[in-house]
Amino acid sequence: MWSTTEVVVTGQYKGPALWKVTKGDGVVWIIGVLSVTTANPQFDQKRIDTILTGAQTVYLPPEAKGRVGAMFQYLSSRRLKPGQTLRDVTAPEDYARFLALSSKYGIEPARYANDTAIWAALRFRAAVSSISGYTDSDVINAILKLAKRHKVKVEHIATYKISPLLKRISRATDAEGRHCFATTLDGIEFDARTMNRLTADWATGNLAGLKAVYAGNTAPQCMEDDDLAKDFRDRSGSDTVAMIERALGNTKRSVMILPVSVLIKGDLLDRLRAKGYLVQLPVSLRQ
Template identity: 35%
Template structure:
């Protein structure tokens, strides 16, 4: 199902005009015959507190347009916008990855991967229009990660949207924006470099599946998200 990632903390004393702008009875867009424009929102109330939630997708096409009106209305009178956790990678961690991401000696992926997995890696890269040669000397886990990044860029898929757009709307309305948490990626990167050969290959298999799925389904999922069509989103969504 949708990853619940953006939370608007709302005041019950929001402007009365907001109620006229939004008919929250149509939030169940899966069964609504006439869907309101924009992504689906869920409203939760407890006492004097009110929260509005919108789910986001792992990746989102940069070319996908969507109506921001519902989000603008939801943010009107909000106390804060809570976004997904922020990841911080230090310069030292980045340099360390560059130094340790490669296979030992002159080994290549073709040398260390089972033939069928190497063939799948090359097929996915070529299908995306990315040369697999750039990752030939990477450890499997890093080859997959770097290929995924290249594919996202080539297919103009963003891991930052629509969060960045929603955050801009919030700031424009004077609503504070706060991440749900912060974490350093250093320990995660170190753990990745400690993976066994088998574990590294399993990570590559998972990443290739994610890449193939995103190339096939991300545009469909985003188009459905943009109009609140949750049934179609679920049919074209791969949870992580």
């Protein structure tokens, strides 16, 4: 018999890792997920099924949202000035890496010749991810399928307009564009080296393995120090804490899905502890 307060680990797959936040009779189970995995990763869905039993709501991570048609029109209009090509606005060594990766994945470089460096980087990474079979939705969809079976309501922690981000990217300087192009290529190469391992570690609840892989990724992310990016991270963290507070106060049991990288880092959990909530770590992180 499965306990309603402890999730027993059995079988080959011991993940995903679960965090438990409690206050009085209120419980929020947090499922740590990867932002991207290999396709259709196998994991212990019985564990998720157990914590969904009796849950009132599944909370998805904050999302940036906008009208699809408007976004497509906006993105497709981002082109270089007449006479310029992608080669002209990127560092020679990075353009050489881009050509090598294009050849590796069977992608025609000419498709990006008239894109700005940032848009080329975004589109190129999406194409590589598709060819490689990476997915950002298979795990979430599997969890939501279980939630539907239990008739659990689903909502996002928060929704933000995407237009400020698009406008900021469109105003990026040449130097910012070169930096984003380079760091995106770094990310593609990192994914190629680690995606299978990351997915396997996640599926087996091996948080020590995940931490080791993350520690090896020291390259900065595209525009991560920009004020808008910092504001998004701050708002996302504050809105997540506020939603956990609301859930603990209003319901007996809720389930929340958050990036496992955020949970491993621990800042969010420290904020919850500071408010007097009991945070129970996965077994692999308990000292």
